[in-house]
Amino acid sequence: MHDNAAVHVIRSTSDWIASRNITVLEWPARSPDLSPMENVWAFIVKKIYDEAKQYNLVEEFKLSIFDAWTNLDPA
Known part of the structure; x- marks a missing residue:
């Protein structure tokens, strides 16, 4: 899970997560x-x-x- 912080949603991170078939749970920032x-x-x-x-x-x-x-x- 992550809170949409920039480091969590940049393309390289998104690609890394997708390449490992990780399910991401959305988490409200505040x-x-x-x-x-x-x-x-x-x-x-x-x-x-x-x-x-x-x-x-x-x-x-x-x-x-x-x-x-x-x-x-x-x-």
Whole structure:
């Protein structure tokens, strides 16, 4: 599967895929329902801005992101 990025659709790549009888599944370039990382980022944003939290220091912001990341529930 590929997302129609230029390297995936240039003639040489298309010819190589065809010569090996590979079936290509189309994959939307920006499809959050097919990209789990989009859901992870949504969760992290919700955590770091809980109760309208604002950050005055970049380091404090980074630590909040790191904390949200390390406390993700893998289930």
